[in-house]
Amino acid sequence: MTHAIQPKPGILEISPYVGGASKIEGARDVVKLSSNENPFGPSEAVKEAVKKAVHQLHRYPNSDHLPLRTALGEVHGLDPARIICGAGSDEIITFLCQTYGGPGTEVIHTEHGFGMYRISALAAGSAPIEVREHERTVDVDSILEAVNFRTRLVFIANPANPTGTMIGANEVSRLAAELPAHVLLVLDGAYAEFVEEYDGGARLIDKRDNVIMTRTFSKIYGLGGLRIGWAYGPDHVIDALNRVRGPFNLSELQMSAAEAALRDGEYVEKCRAENARLRSWLAKALAELGVASDTSCANFVLARFYDVGEAEACEAHLRADGLLVRKVAGYKLPNCLRITVGDEASCRRVVHSIAGFKGRDI
Numbered sequence: 001m002t003h004a005i006q007p008k009p010g011i012l013e014i015s016p017y018v019g020g021a022s023k024i025e026g027a028r029d030v031v032k033l034s035s036n037e038n039p040f041g042p043s044e045a046v047k048e049a050v051k052k053a054v055h056q057l058h059r060y061p062n063s064d065h066l067p068l069r070t071a072l073g074e075v076h077g078l079d080p081a082r083i084i085c086g087a088g089s090d091e092i093i094t095f096l097c098q099t100y101g102g103p104g105t106e107v108i109h110t111e112h113g114f115g116m117y118r119i120s121a122l123a124a125g126s127a128p129i130e131v132r133e134h135e136r137t138v139d140v141d142s143i144l145e146a147v148n149f150r151t152r153l154v155f156i157a158n159p160a161n162p163t164g165t166m167i168g169a170n171e172v173s174r175l176a177a178e179l180p181a182h183v184l185l186v187l188d189g190a191y192a193e194f195v196e197e198y199d200g201g202a203r204l205i206d207k208r209d210n211v212i213m214t215r216t217f218s219k220i221y222g223l224g225g226l227r228i229g230w231a232y233g234p235d236h237v238i239d240a241l242n243r244v245r246g247p248f249n250l251s252e253l254q255m256s257a258a259e260a261a262l263r264d265g266e267y268v269e270k271c272r273a274e275n276a277r278l279r280s281w282l283a284k285a286l287a288e289l290g291v292a293s294d295t296s297c298a299n300f301v302l303a304r305f306y307d308v309g310e311a312e313a314c315e316a317h318l319r320a321d322g323l324l325v326r327k328v329a330g331y332k333l334p335n336c337l338r339i340t341v342g343d344e345a346s347c348r349r350v351v352h353s354i355a356g357f358k359g360r361d362i
């Protein structure tokens with residue numbers, strides 16, 4: 001039945017985002033490796049900050065996020081005036097599409113790019129344009145070929161999800177330099193902290209006025225449940241985004257948790273090191289079982305199987321063993337499974353289960 005009340009064009013083309021599964025019917029001792037969460041959770045300092053913030057829940061939060069922006073500026077060496085905070089980086093992606101998109105405009109994302117780019121583009125009335133990747137890696141030339149006078153935004157995640165691959169600083173600079181002046185390049189740095197000595201693109205942003213990076217507290221900081229993200233970009237972009245941002249989009253509880261997380265650098269360092277160690281262990285163990293993967297720069301491994309059938313059977317086998325991983329057919333990777341790097345015990349369980357699936361005893 002058609003209704004007289006109709007959403008604007010684009011809305012009904014949105015397939016709602018499906019998050020990683022978290023439960024298995026009837027199973028106990030389930031390990032969730034489907035959402036790239038930090039297996040160790042947030043640091044103790046964050047839990048203390050949350051306990052304190054609980055006493056002020058009747059107060060409206062400050063609306064300029066200044067203490068958090070100041071802390072971000074100090075820790076990352078950035079100008080706090082050019083930082084905006086959001087309810088997860090998802091909200092920043094929404095702001096970007098609302099601000100620069102709209103009917104008659106195009107938003108570019110890549111073949112295996114993060115699902116929220118398409119959803120937010122459609123919600124804003126823009127046409128999402130998908131461009132080819134080269135061997136599961138963002139391809140700058142394909143992006144440049146797809147750009148036209150309607151293009152407003154180009155989204156790339158670096159490192160990317162769900163592939164875990166990354167393009168180098170030279171390629172990112174070349175993309176920024178060769179885009180026409182009316183196009184804004186968005187560098188999604190959700191996994192930037194997992195890469196040692198990587199600034200997410202901050203220095204490039206300082207040199208140009210057409211690049212912005214989005215960042216999150218959901219991944220290495222272990223705060224996916226609290227919804228805190230931020231972005232760093234040129235003055236004119238941050239100013240425009242702030243006009244569409246609701247004044248109270250972040251609670252005091254979120255902001256204090258984020259600030260505490262940021263200031264506990266030792267904990268972040270520990271998580272980064274542990275992730276790197278277990279990630280290479282996992283990739284190597286999978287390779288020995290005949291399961292290939294690209295070198296991952298993030299906190300997951302994209303395991304590549306022989307075909308769709310084998311990937312699906314392996315996912316079911318893992319699930320029967322209480323292990324939840326992410327199917328990524330929706331990302332045009334039907335023969336792959338994305339496995340978050342968990343703690344050591346979880347990584348061992350995954351390898352043991354896949355060995356069983358492959359009929360190998362280890």
Ligand SMILES: *Cc1c(COP(=O)(O)O)cnc(C)c1O
Nearest residue numbers: 088089090114157161190216218
């Ligand atoms: C997880 C993730 C995010 C983070 O989203 P939040 O809204 O900050 O939780 C953003 N981009 C990519 C590519 C991600 O994988």
